[in-house]
Amino acid sequence: MDPTQELISSLADRYGRSRENLLPILQGVVQKEKYLSDYLMIEIARELDLPAAEVYGTATFYSFLEYKQMGTYIIRVCKTITCSMKGKNQILLAIQNMLKIGVGETTPDRKFSLLETNCLGWCHKAPAMLINDEVYTELTPEKVRGILTEYLKK
Amino acid sequence: MAITYNLKRADFIFRNENDWEKILNRTLQRDKQELINELISSELKGRGGAGFPTGLKWKLANEAVSDEKYVICNADEGEPGTFKDREILTKVPFKVMSAMAICGYIIGAKKGFIYLRGEYKYLQPDLEKIIAEFEYYCKEINFDFTINIFMGSGAYICGEETALFESMEGKRGEPRNKPPFPTNSGYMGKPTVINNVETLAHTYTIFKHGSKKFYDLGVQFSRGTKLFSVSGDTPKPGIYELELGMSLQDFVDEFGDGDTKAVQVGGASGFLVPRKRFGETAIGFKGKLTGISLPTGGSMMLFNSSRSMFNVLDNYLEFFREESCGQCTPCRVGCQQLHIGIKAVKQGAKPASYLDKLLKLTETMQYTAKCGLGQSVANSFSSIVENFREEMIY
Numbered sequence: 001m002d003p004t005q006e007l008i009s010s011l012a013d014r015y016g017r018s019r020e021n022l023l024p025i026l027q028g029v030v031q032k033e034k035y036l037s038d039y040l041m042i043e044i045a046r047e048l049d050l051p052a053a054e055v056y057g058t059a060t061f062y063s064f065l066e067y068k069q070m071g072t073y074i075i076r077v078c079k080t081i082t083c084s085m086k087g088k089n090q091i092l093l094a095i096q097n098m099l100k101i102g103v104g105e106t107t108p109d110r111k112f113s114l115l116e117t118n119c120l121g122w123c124h125k126a127p128a129m130l131i132n133d134e135v136y137t138e139l140t141p142e143k144v145r146g147i148l149t150e151y152l153k154k
Numbered sequence: 155m156a157i158t159y160n161l162k163r164a165d166f167i168f169r170n171e172n173d174w175e176k177i178l179n180r181t182l183q184r185d186k187q188e189l190i191n192e193l194i195s196s197e198l199k200g201r202g203g204a205g206f207p208t209g210l211k212w213k214l215a216n217e218a219v220s221d222e223k224y225v226i227c228n229a230d231e232g233e234p235g236t237f238k239d240r241e242i243l244t245k246v247p248f249k250v251m252s253a254m255a256i257c258g259y260i261i262g263a264k265k266g267f268i269y270l271r272g273e274y275k276y277l278q279p280d281l282e283k284i285i286a287e288f289e290y291y292c293k294e295i296n297f298d299f300t301i302n303i304f305m306g307s308g309a310y311i312c313g314e315e316t317a318l319f320e321s322m323e324g325k326r327g328e329p330r331n332k333p334p335f336p337t338n339s340g341y342m343g344k345p346t347v348i349n350n351v352e353t354l355a356h357t358y359t360i361f362k363h364g365s366k367k368f369y370d371l372g373v374q375f376s377r378g379t380k381l382f383s384v385s386g387d388t389p390k391p392g393i394y395e396l397e398l399g400m401s402l403q404d405f406v407d408e409f410g411d412g413d414t415k416a417v418q419v420g421g422a423s424g425f426l427v428p429r430k431r432f433g434e435t436a437i438g439f440k441g442k443l444t445g446i447s448l449p450t451g452g453s454m455m456l457f458n459s460s461r462s463m464f465n466v467l468d469n470y471l472e473f474f475r476e477e478s479c480g481q482c483t484p485c486r487v488g489c490q491q492l493h494i495g496i497k498a499v500k501q502g503a504k505p506a507s508y509l510d511k512l513l514k515l516t517e518t519m520q521y522t523a524k525c526g527l528g529q530s531v532a533n534s535f536s537s538i539v540e541n542f543r544e545e546m547i548y
Binding site: 018019020021022023024026027057058061062063064065079080081082084085117118119120121122123124125126130133134135 | 304307308322323326327384385386391393418461469
């Protein structure tokens with residue numbers, strides 16, 4: 001068994017193989033592989049004995065279940081109203097200048113992907129962003145540069 | 155028609171006396187019907203935004219006959235401008251879990267779930283530890299109840315209760331037709347009570363202090379307190395517990411920056427109130443008071459005169475366009491056309507009269523969309539376009 005098949009079957013062992021366990025399994029695979037390739041979705045379908053189209057349909061519904069290749073660190077900048085009012089664009093610009101990628105792109109070394117996302121629930125400490133599951137609030141361009149510098153060292 | 159209710163602060167939700175074990179144990183000894191009546195007489199209404207009477211919901215689920223029932227805590231807090239539920243789960247999680255267990259006792263459910271939005275995944279490890287501690291106590295007092303966290307994955311629509319069930323069943327988060335209602339057929343087709351995090355926290359307060367204490371706060375039809383998530387152009391953004399029924403003018407006097415042009419009440423799916431209406435608008439549920447009364451999940455966003463209302467509406471419509479599940483045509487195509495439409499008017503590609511056509515479209519969406527998302531786009535759209543029409547036009 002290749003390592004991804006092993007991952008899928010261990011997740012299925014842990015959560016169960018019925019339909020209501022699909023989301024936790026998809027989330028588990030994304031956690032590890034960063035995105036759901038066609039191959040992975042077919043393998044999950046096989047493991048759960050579901051039509052591959054059902055797995056694809058479910059996976060592509062959720063914005064945090066990526067189905068395009070992503071970097072190790074996915075940066076999601078909140079673009080909803082308060083963050084947008086409090087300087088989201090300067091934050092994006094600072095990231096873009098530093099990593100040389102636009103929104104929706106991944107750095108050539110596959111370390112970072114940059115995305116915009118809807119309300120993160122930090123409106124009182126706007127602007128906010130997520131890097132993978134980690135949240136950063138009350139951002140300024142300087143603060144963002146400091147945070148990214150730390151990630152670049154990783 | 156000025157409203158005379160003042161802004162009154164309260165402190166119930168976040169007050170933590172660390173006595174949840176005592177309260178839980180004590181409540182679980184009480185008669186189920188008595189507890190339901192306690193909840194009904196408190197007149198608590200759902201704090202997620204829709205405002206369904208909580209006591210009635212529990213009563214219906216109690217009456218439903220089934221071998222299996224569920225209690226779900228809706229922590230898919232996605233409405234723009236709302237951030238109170240995370241704070242509750244961080245600061246007083248035991249209150250929410252105790253309330254879930256009490257609900258389980260009343261309706262006859264042994265399993266509870268917390269549906270936590272993907273954006274709050276960083277809360278999961280701590281919450282799981284607390285759940286383990288909570289379940290250990292339940293075992294100690296011989297009460298059979300378990301809680302599991304179910305993680306969302308970044309879909310606003312999953313805050314809609316039936317979409318949330320679909321999501322938990324491993325499907326696309328597309329809302330179901332109602333009826334049947336969740337109290338008869340919810341998660342896995344079984345009777346389910348689904349409550350917002352804050353609603354559950356309030357039930358804890360009611361079971362601890364009695365319904366009268368809760369009922370005495372607020373105003374007629376809008377009893378008790380509510381957490382407000384305050385953001386935007388304000389010198390003191392944050393979370394505040396206030397009595398329901400205050401006038402928006404009082405709110406702005408307290409939280410505004412002196413130049414407040416409008417307040418968005420209830421997030422993107424709520425209403426925008428312009429300055430001239432602050433005095434006649436109250437915050438609470440429908441059917442009372444002298445002026446207009448606006449229900450809310452607690453999102454209060456303030457805008458000062460430096461803000462363009464076109465940009466605000468543009469931002470909301472982009473949000474709805476992306477978050478519409480796409481299942482029903484009025485919402486899928488409606489959100490898209492509204493978004494394209496206001497931009498066309500702004501750029502001069504369409505005449506100003508086109509806005510009236512778009513207003514008609516929101517009316518159609520209000521009547522024909524399948525769920526609250528499509529139905530409520532009209533709220534913010536019409537309240538912004540009607541009050542700030544000049545800002546929509548090139």
